[in-house]
Amino acid sequence: MNLERLAENLESVRSIMADAAARSGRAAGAVSLVAVTKRRSGKLVRALMALGERDLGENYPQELWEKVQDLADLTVRWHLIGHLQGNKAKRTIPMVRMIHAVDSLRLLKSLDEIAAAMTNPPIVCLQVNGSGEQAKHGWSPEAILADADEIASCRSIPVVGLMTMAALGTDAESARPTFALVRELRETLRARTGFALPHLSMGMSGDFEAGIEEGATLVRIGSALFEGVET
Numbered sequence: 001m002n003l004e005r006l007a008e009n010l011e012s013v014r015s016i017m018a019d020a021a022a023r024s025g026r027a028a029g030a031v032s033l034v035a036v037t038k039r040r041s042g043k044l045v046r047a048l049m050a051l052g053e054r055d056l057g058e059n060y061p062q063e064l065w066e067k068v069q070d071l072a073d074l075t076v077r078w079h080l081i082g083h084l085q086g087n088k089a090k091r092t093i094p095m096v097r098m099i100h101a102v103d104s105l106r107l108l109k110s111l112d113e114i115a116a117a118m119t120n121p122p123i124v125c126l127q128v129n130g131s132g133e134q135a136k137h138g139w140s141p142e143a144i145l146a147d148a149d150e151i152a153s154c155r156s157i158p159v160v161g162l163m164t165m166a167a168l169g170t171d172a173e174s175a176r177p178t179f180a181l182v183r184e185l186r187e188t189l190r191a192r193t194g195f196a197l198p199h200l201s202m203g204m205s206g207d208f209e210a211g212i213e214e215g216a217t218l219v220r221i222g223s224a225l226f227e228g229v230e231t
């Protein structure tokens with residue numbers, strides 16, 4: 001494992017993030033990095049933690065459960081960034097600080113029910129399918145506005161923002177209109193729900209600069225951090 005390369009990659013991602021934040025008129029601290037560790041070893045996670053990373057993202061609940069167990073000695077803030085099936089919600093929810101991809105009213109309501117019995121439930125973002133791809137999870141922009149009242153009625157699980165993914169295979173510039181659309185949608189949903197919705201989770205290795213320039217407060221980055229590290 002090339003630890004120097006990991007440190008360099010992290011440094012480079014952080015500096016691109018800070019520059020993009022400055023271009024969007026925000027402080028570097030206004031945008032958080034979620035290091036995506038899906039399919040990466042526990043050893044690599046430990047190396048990241050040693051470099052000061054605390055916010056780690058996993059896609060698959062099952063893999064998250066295993067990592068939480070194997071790395072119980074570390075203080076990780078876990079983020080679930082992938083699809084959560086309703087039947088895995090109860091076990092997953094106490095392990096995470098944030099769920100990025102709540103993709104249906106049904107899931108949101110079941111999280112709300114579970115959260116009602118918790119003192120410190122995780123915060124959640126709602127996933128918007130802003131690119132219109134069939135294969136993507138999430139609300140269409142029209143559908144999420146139609147559900148605004150029902151979303152607003154969920155008072156136990158804190159809904160803090162929106163998450164989106166650009167269409168598969170697009171570059172940063174073609175991703176930008178999707179990010180801008182979700183930022184505008186956030187304004188409308190804020191007015192309809194009365195929720196502050198401070199967060200936008202937008203941007204991965206290939207498009208996080210554009211995501212930040214369009215208002216992201218969270219970026220989810222995997223490959224750009226680990227390139228050349230696992231040799």
Ligand SMILES: *Cc1c(COP(=O)(O)O)cnc(C)c1O
Nearest residue numbers: 036059081204205220221222223
């Ligand atoms: C894998 C994944 C990421 C990270 O993607 P990279 O291109 O490796 O940075 C971000 N978000 C989601 C939802 C993912 O599944």
